[in-house]
Amino acid sequence: MQEIVIEQLGPGEGERLRGVRLRALAESPDAFASTHAAEIGFPADKWLERLKNPWWVARRGGEDVGLVAVRAEEGTAHLLSMWVAPEARGSGIGSRLVDEVIAWARAEGLDQVGLWAVDANQAARSLYERRGFERSGKVMALPSNPALMESHYVLSLLFRRARRQDVPAIVAMLADDHLGASREGDPNDERYLAAFERMDANPFDELIVAEQDGKVVGTMQLTYLAGLSRLGAERCQIEAVRVAASTRGQGLGRKMMAWAIDRAKARGCAMVQLTSDNSRTDAHRFYDSLGFTASHVGYKLSLS
Numbered sequence: 001m002q003e004i005v006i007e008q009l010g011p012g013e014g015e016r017l018r019g020v021r022l023r024a025l026a027e028s029p030d031a032f033a034s035t036h037a038a039e040i041g042f043p044a045d046k047w048l049e050r051l052k053n054p055w056w057v058a059r060r061g062g063e064d065v066g067l068v069a070v071r072a073e074e075g076t077a078h079l080l081s082m083w084v085a086p087e088a089r090g091s092g093i094g095s096r097l098v099d100e101v102i103a104w105a106r107a108e109g110l111d112q113v114g115l116w117a118v119d120a121n122q123a124a125r126s127l128y129e130r131r132g133f134e135r136s137g138k139v140m141a142l143p144s145n146p147a148l149m150e151s152h153y154v155l156s157l158l159f160r161r162a163r164r165q166d167v168p169a170i171v172a173m174l175a176d177d178h179l180g181a182s183r184e185g186d187p188n189d190e191r192y193l194a195a196f197e198r199m200d201a202n203p204f205d206e207l208i209v210a211e212q213d214g215k216v217v218g219t220m221q222l223t224y225l226a227g228l229s230r231l232g233a234e235r236c237q238i239e240a241v242r243v244a245a246s247t248r249g250q251g252l253g254r255k256m257m258a259w260a261i262d263r264a265k266a267r268g269c270a271m272v273q274l275t276s277d278n279s280r281t282d283a284h285r286f287y288d289s290l291g292f293t294a295s296h297v298g299y300k301l302s303l304s
Contacts, residue, residue, distance in 0.1 A: 002061040004088075006096055009055040014047030020057055020064045024083035031118060032081065033143040056100045058084070058093045068097040070104055070113075076154075077105035079115040082124070094127045102131075106157055111255065113155045116140075118148055128153050137266030159259050162207040162219070167196050169216040170209065173242040179277060208260070210243075210252060217244040218252050222260055224267065233270035236260070241274075241283075257290055 009017055025036035050069075058066030065088035069080040079101045084093045105113050115133070117124050138152035162170060168187035175184035199205040199221070210218030223237040238260055243253050264272050275298050276283045284294070 004091065004093055004096070005059045006066075006100055007057055007059055008100075009051055009057060011051050012048070014044055014051060016057070016064070017051060017055055018042070018047045020067045020083075021081065023085070024067055024081070027086065028083060030142070030145055030148055031083065031121060031124070033116075035144050053080075054104060055081075056097060058088070058097060060088060060091075060093075066093045066097055068101060070101045072105075072108060072110060075111045077101060077108070077110045077113045079113055082115070089123070094124075095131065098127065098131050102155070102157070111156065111158045113157065115153050116150045117153060118142055118150045120148060125151075125153075128155075131155065135266055136262065137268075156259065158210055158212070158255065159208055160211060162196070162200075162209045164193065164196060164200075166209050166216050167192050170207070170219045170242075173216075173219055173244055174240060176242070176245060179279070208256075210256060212247070217247040218242065218256055220256055220260060222263065224264075224269065230270050234268065235271040235273055236264035236267070236269045238272060238274040253286065254290070 022036060022040060025032060025034065025039060029035065053069055053071045055067065055069045057064045063085075065085040066083065068082045071078045071080060079098070082094070082097065084097070102113055113133075114136070115128065117128060119125070119139075133153040133155045136152040136154045139149055140152075142148040142150050171184055171187035171189075171192055174180045175187075196207065199207050204224045204226075206222040208220050208222060209216045220241040221239045223239065225235050225237055227233070227235065238257070241253065241256065243256070261272055274287065274292070276287065288294075
């Protein structure tokens with residue numbers, strides 16, 4: 001098998017970019033927002049200008065057989081122009097190109113990777129889903145062919161589903177305030193692990209963590225509630241929002257809530273709701289600033 005090499009294009013490789021890009025547009029006309037006819041007449045300086053953003057090619061047997069680009073914008077790395085030549089498909093080139101973009105985004109300190117994929121392109125959608133991308137809920141017609149629809153996908157580099165080994169760090173954050181200090185126990189208590197296993201097995205529960213440099217620094221629980229009100233609409237309940245003391249004041253809590261709201265929208269929830277203890281006045285101001293309204297009075301009855 002011929003060796004596959006992934007190379008980042010240099011600032012003077014406009015002609016090389018032109019060759020691969022035009023072949024991609026000609027071979028897969030329904031995979032891109034642009035067209036071969038629109039780009040074949042681009043002057044040389046246009047291709048050089050495009051290289052201001054990172055581009056990678058996959059090379060095999062002396063031929064360029066894959067291409068991908070990325071553009072950074074507002075904390076997101078946008079994966080663009082993904083293509084693998086027909087003769088090279090099924091050899092793992094697509095995954096390696098995606099990994100280059102993800103690695104670049106992590107190195108740049110970006111929060112997520114986003115992309116658009118044509119709904120009819122099952123192979124591309126399967127590739128992205130295997131790499132952990134999820135639908136954001138945004139859809140639109142493909143600009144180069146409005147008869148085709150495409151969907152937006154995102155991969156968070158900051159948030160993920162919690163794992164069993166995260167439980168002690170999560171419990172430590174729950175205990176690190178005036179309320180939690182009196183009600184939480186040993187983070188290694190088996191009851192915490194049993195509760196985690198139950199949540200992890202429930203498709204309507206998501207225990208989420210924020211991870212930075214391999215360390216869990218935030219957590220929240222999302223629960224999707226069914227009900228007959230509002231024509232049977234589902235709602236997202238956000239609970240147990242915590243940020244590690246070492247990370248407070250850096251905007252992580254706001255990112256967590258924005259991510260949770262976007263996730264609820266993508267799922268089709270009609271409402272996001274939460275409760276907050278009366279004594280958490282700082283939290284109340286935070287939720288007010290996000291647009292939440294204190295529209296209900298909550299009651300709780302302790303059974304222990």
